[in-house]
Amino acid sequence: MSSHATAATGKEGHGAGVLDFPGARFSFVNELHVVPESTPTPIPCYRVLDELGQLIPGAKYTQVSEELAVAMYRKMAVLQSMDLVFYDAQRQGRFSFYMTTAGEEAINIASGAALSDLDTIFAQYREPGVLLWRGFSMLQFAHQCFATSGDLGKGRQMPVHYGSKEHRFHTISSPLATQIPHAVGAAYHVKMSPEDACVVTYFGEGAASEGDFHGAINFAATLEVPVIFVCRNNGWAISTPAREQYRGDGIAGRGQAYGVRSLRVDGNDTLAMYSAMKAAREMAVTEERPILLEAMTYRTGHHSTSDDSSRYRGAAEIQHWKLQRDPVARFRRWLQGQGWWDDAREEELRKSARAEVIAALDTAEATDKAPLRDLFTDVYDAAPPNLVEQERQVRAHVAKHRADYPDNVPLD
């Protein structure tokens, strides 16, 4: 980039010309030119299936095999079963907290399916389907929610804060958007390594208001890293509707301002989501550049088990999305239209999924909580003297007052 010379072309008339600024070259005009706050036409939303699960004539999409399509559908159904049973278990007081992915199953599974296992994930908390797709077991989900000795996170975080090194899925933290710059740093590592991979980060449209989003996407643009920003725009950040969250053309509309390519996709259309993610990955990996993907969807469940969304949104709106726009039912209709699925298989799948989830919950519930030693390990790579001393104090105290402390936490 040239940052020194002025080059008046004179083509624009008196007082006009072109000037090289650091980083850009602009033409001059001699009348005040105010750019409107929005473009006449918002970025269009890519879809392949209509709401009845019919292929839209002329739609361009990545072909999926019967095997892959059925596998995606199965995982979407399992995710639904997991949400239903885990949610009920939480309401029964079996564990403390839960968040469902209801309405966003297509984003979860189809985006996960479009990636390579070599790709690294930095997620928010409404993307357990990506982990499910990668083979994280139902029992592992259950162990995490029950904070057992089988929890890879060693019982230290609230439910739904999953993570698995084996599945290249970095552990969830509660603060919103903090994972987005991590993904950019990780993508820099990938860029500098010979691995043919990218990094994907997920977040909601509410999280995209955090400074971390803006910092991260600007870093990704300037440092030119292979990262895919996936925004699940589900319309609601707890009780705050999207129209109170931002102005302008949604989240995708921000891409160009940062010098990042962007696309908008119907997040409830499994085929569109898969195709978009596949294309985004191809661009990120082959060109080592970021891309922003805004998936339009709707959170049909409450924000969490601590939320009652009927207090801030109408039942009709939720029902409309549940009945008319459910991503799982829509994809099933397409599968059945292909002759790849039928009612008998559906019944069998729902039955086996429910049984698997219930069995996992029962097993996890009967497992000891993470042992007391896990309170003190992993703060550092090795315990410093203050932690050694505190562990000794806690153990001596608990030995004296055992009845005052939970008996389901083993003291080893």
Place this chain on the structure above:
Amino acid sequence: MQRGTAALLRCARFLGELQPRRISSLETARCFSGAAMQAQPSAPEGYDGTAELKRMNLFTAVNDALHIALDTDPNSYIFGEDVSFGGVFRCTTGLAERFGRHRVFNTPLCEQGIIGFGIGLAAMGSRAIAEIQFADYIFPAFDQIVNEAAKCRYRSGNQFDCGGLTIRTPYGAVGHGGHYHSQSPEAFFTHVPGLKVVVPRSPSKAKGLLLASIRDRNPTVFFEPKGLYRMAVEEVPIGDYETELGRAEVLREGSDVTVVGWGAQMLVLERACDAVEKEGVSCELIDLQTLLPWDVDTVAASVSKTGRLVISHEAPITSGFGAEIAAKIAERSFLKLEAPVARVCGLDTPFPLVFEPFYLPTESKVADAIMHTVSF
């Protein structure tokens, strides 16, 4: 934030400060005799007495450590605002030219982005050496440091960690920095399990402690005393060595009072100790070096011997790290104490420009506190 004019100003000021003759008279009057600080008497750990020595100031020692860090680990990176051309304090001079602009690079002006980026880079196994241009500007990154870097290993059950992350940031008074180019925010970070907090006092310590911090498997915040970047000059061993983290150093042994500090304040404490020794007071002077986790044993052993403790830091006294030391020593050495623990610290005001000499824990304030403590 302070962007725009103020940002330009701060660069201009500190670039100006890089000219040795522009050290303010205020600062010179405050604690330096005008001559460069001389070498500390003790040899750095890992130094066997045979290695070649080279005279360096503190920023050159930092620069030397960074060269060694990048040279010894091809998977290490340096990034931050303005680091590519050498940094506003010249600490990263020559690194981009030597190791390439993919390993030493500028980032956009966004502290939370810098640390968030560094966490992700480190979580993948790289060594991430981030620079926050002034410790006064670290706060936009506070969430990333406290909620993310510090908890990364713990929350994942040791599946992931960002131990390769080191955050370098210049701190402290310089004589003309005012509110936003002077602060010592170390205590905020000592309250965060999972972090290490390190502050060197001299060029040889800066090199050894920085190399140890970079190679430590835990995220580390490394505060560099910017007032000493040019001022402190000593013989520094050439080559690769590390100074152990978590260990204090006894700089001089004494029998009447233990005096504890860290970073640039060590110079003030040295002079105060010299002054009271003329009055016949024998001081045991300790440089904490690492504030988290800190070396309780060394301080407690010293206080058990002297029966008296004076702690000094530039940061405001209330909830400063001195409070932690005082509480811990009261707990460990209560029956040995012959006087209340004294703290000589910054005042509980924002860091003030023209009032800086009044605000700071000066040599005479420290000397008075020592005399008061030994005569209690």
